[in-house]
Amino acid sequence: xxxxxxxDSVKTYTLVFLTLIVLTVVxxxxxxxxxxxxSVVVALVIAVCKAxxxxxxxxxxxxxxxxxxxxVVGGLLWLLILLILTFADYATRGILGVPGR
Amino acid sequence: xxxxxxxETLALRVQFDTPEQQKDASVxxxxxxxxxxxxxxxxxFLAYTLYRSTYPHIFAVASTSLNVYxxxxxxxxxxxxxxxxxxxxxxxxxxxxxxxxxxxxxxLILGGAFLGIKxxxxxxxxxxxxxxxxxxxxxxGIPAEGxxxxxxxxxxxxxxxxxxxxxxxxxxxxxxxxxxxxRRGIYTREYFTPVDMIGLYWHFVDIVWxxxxxxLYLIDRHLG
Numbered sequence: 047x048x049x050x051x052x053x054d055s056v057k058t059y060t061l062v063f064l065t066l067i068v069l070t071v072v073x074x075x076x077x078x079x080x081x082x083x084x085s086v087v088v089a090l091v092i093a094v095c096k097a098x099x100x101x102x103x104x105x106x107x108x109x110x111x112x113x114x115x116x117x118v119v120g121g122l123l124w125l126l127i128l129l130i131l132t133f134a135d136y137a138t139r140g141i142l143g144v145p146g147r
Numbered sequence: 148x149x150x151x152x153x154x155e156t157l158a159l160r161v162q163f164d165t166p167e168q169q170k171d172a173s174v175x176x177x178x179x180x181x182x183x184x185x186x187x188x189x190x191x192f193l194a195y196t197l198y199r200s201t202y203p204h205i206f207a208v209a210s211t212s213l214n215v216y217x218x219x220x221x222x223x224x225x226x227x228x229x230x231x232x233x234x235x236x237x238x239x240x241x242x243x244x245x246x247x248x249x250x251x252x253x254x255l256i257l258g259g260a261f262l263g264i265k266x267x268x269x270x271x272x273x274x275x276x277x278x279x280x281x282x283x284x285x286x287x288g289i290p291a292e293g294x295x296x297x298x299x300x301x302x303x304x305x306x307x308x309x310x311x312x313x314x315x316x317x318x319x320x321x322x323x324x325x326x327x328x329x330r331r332g333i334y335t336r337e338y339f340t341p342v343d344m345i346g347l348y349w350h351f352v353d354i355v356w357x358x359x360x361x362x363l364y365l366i367d368r369h370l371g
Contacts, residue, residue, distance in 0.1 A: 051170075051240055053237060053240045053241060054237065056234070056237070059230065059233055059234065059237070060230075063226065063227075063229075063230040066226045066229075067223060067226060070219060070222050070223055070226065070360075071219075073361055073365060074215065074219040074365065077215070077361075077364075077365035077366070077368035077369060078368055078369055079369060080369040080370075081369065085365075085366050085367075085368075085369055086366045089361035089362075089365050089366050090361065092361070093357050093358050093360075093361050096354075096357045097354045097357050097358070100229060100350050100353055100354050100357070101350075101354065103233075104229055104230075104232070104233040104346075104350045104353075105346075105347055105350045105351075110174060111171050111174075111175075113171075113175060114171070114174055114175050114178055117175060117178050117179065117182070118178055118182070120182075121178075121181075121182030121185055121186075122185070124182075124186060125185055125186060125189045128186065128189055128190070128193060129189065129192075129193055129196075132193055132197070133196075133197075136197055136200075
């Protein structure tokens, strides 16, 4: 009955875990270096990498069905719509002479 | 072809054709729930980012006043708990009852440690008069007219870390339920869906913190 389940090795989980710890140390150390506006970029890129590791390995997304993956990607698209449209609004409010602004 | 006339078990409820189908349905449903959670926290991240870009200087000073070492340490504690959680799920996949219980208890302890450290950090804010709405709220390095915007930062800080901690408390309750059920020997190689699903929830809460930590503690650190 377990033919459908992929049991990952302890080694895999340990390597992912150690990578997550290293990335945490790196992002904390890099935060003290003045990279100007790139501080945000570096912090977020590292955060996205960590989240991907957790989602793919710890949450077993790399073994999941196509349907589950599609739903996850679809959900993230909705998050992007929330973020991009709202930021687009705030970023461009000053450009047009909107009455009542 | 009488697949619907099977005896009902935990691993194969009457409405499913195969145990695999039942497991896939559970995973899909759990992710559906987690996406509502992503959208919920997404709104908070959105509000934080907008106010941060509106008052960049004040938010930088306020953000730098947080204790980055405690934040980083707590991140490590939470990642450890995610590791023990995934080991509990692995033990469940292999049907190792004692290992499930052991790793669930470790996860619970680490989750409790995270909450304890968080409570210590919140207490520190209270002592420093950095609680929004607190009489005598004062953030050093900010002129009097900017104190309101500094309170805005701390309102968002407490709302976001508070809601995250609330999810941790719920997760701790779920872990206690799992430990009780695992002790009763409910979970087998064939049926361990609750361990799997609560694992997904626990890792999701971890991912939220993975974004909270840099956004609240780190991105303006080089200015301070």
